[in-house]
Amino acid sequence: MKIYGSPFSPYARKARVLIHEKNIPCEYVIEDPWPAGSRIPAMNPLGKVPVLEIGPDNYLFESAHVVHYLDHLGGKPLPPADAAGYWKSQWWQALGNGMIDASIARVLESRRPQEKQMPEKITREEARIARAFATAAGNYQGGQYLVGADFSLADLVLGVAVQYIDIRYPHDWRGTHPQLRQWFDGIAARPSFEATLPPGFVRP
Numbered sequence: 730m731k732i733y734g735s736p737f738s739p740y741a742r743k744a745r746v747l748i749h750e751k752n753i754p755c756e757y758v759i760e761d762p763w764p765a766g767s768r769i770p771a772m773n774p775l776g777k778v779p780v781l782e783i784g785p786d787n788y789l790f791e792s793a794h795v796v797h798y799l800d801h802l803g804g805k806p807l808p809p810a811d812a813a814g815y816w817k818s819q820w821w822q823a824l825g826n827g828m829i830d831a832s833i834a835r836v837l838e839s840r841r842p843q844e845k846q847m848p849e850k851i852t853r854e855e856a857r858i859a860r861a862f863a864t865a866a867g868n869y870q871g872g873q874y875l876v877g878a879d880f881s882l883a884d885l886v887l888g889v890a891v892q893y894i895d896i897r898y899p900h901d902w903r904g905t906h907p908q909l910r911q912w913f914d915g916i917a918a919r920p921s922f923e924a925t926l927p928p929g930f931v932r933p
């Protein structure tokens with residue numbers, strides 16, 4: 730099995746963190762989706778990473794789908810197993826995925842030539858991110874993990890989202906939501922997070 734991704738992609742990083750957490754035998758292949766000669770569109774018609782190669786000419790794409798597949802390999806998905814916990818975890822994952830989408834949209838807009846940028850688009854994405862942080866802080870109940878007593882996909886997805894914001898949109902969310910910092914520091918220190926950091930990034 731192979732996972733195709735790029736080192737800064739938070740979508741690919743979700744899969745890479747999970748592969749590390751579950752010790753899944755899977756080769757990491759760095760492939761940039763942006764250049765004209767990229768191999769990604771041949772594997773994923775949408776032209777985006779991550780792509781998971783699960784067999785000859787057999788590819789999965791869309792990070793949520795890839796994460797779901799990896800989590801169910803071997804029949805032992807991460808907890809929580811109970812329905813209430815499962816849906817709570819899904820809620821956190823939706824929040825984290827939305828934060829990633831907003832952060833990417835903000836970055837892409839800010840990389841356009843100055844004269845083509847829409848400041849209101851950047852402001853809108855930043856407002857989305859600020860509301861998501863406030864919602865996360867309001868729903869966090871303390872403790873090491875977001876749902877139940879174990880590391881779950883809720884921690885994985887929100888952790889990747891928050892760290893991507895540290896990388897691409899550094900701002901003082903810790904000052905506004907100090908309780909979230911307590912949770913995040915524990916997640917960011919996990920070997921799976923450390924091992925998948927983009928090159929050159931040093932945790933604040």
Ligand SMILES: N[C@@H](CCC(=O)N[C@@H](CS)C(=O)NCC(=O)O)C(=O)O
Nearest residue numbers: 738739740762777778779791792793
């Ligand atoms: N919804 C997709 C988004 C993936 C995505 O946008 N990946 C970015 C890298 S961070 C990409 O490959 N972009 C290339 C492009 O938009 O052409 C997912 O969750 O997998």
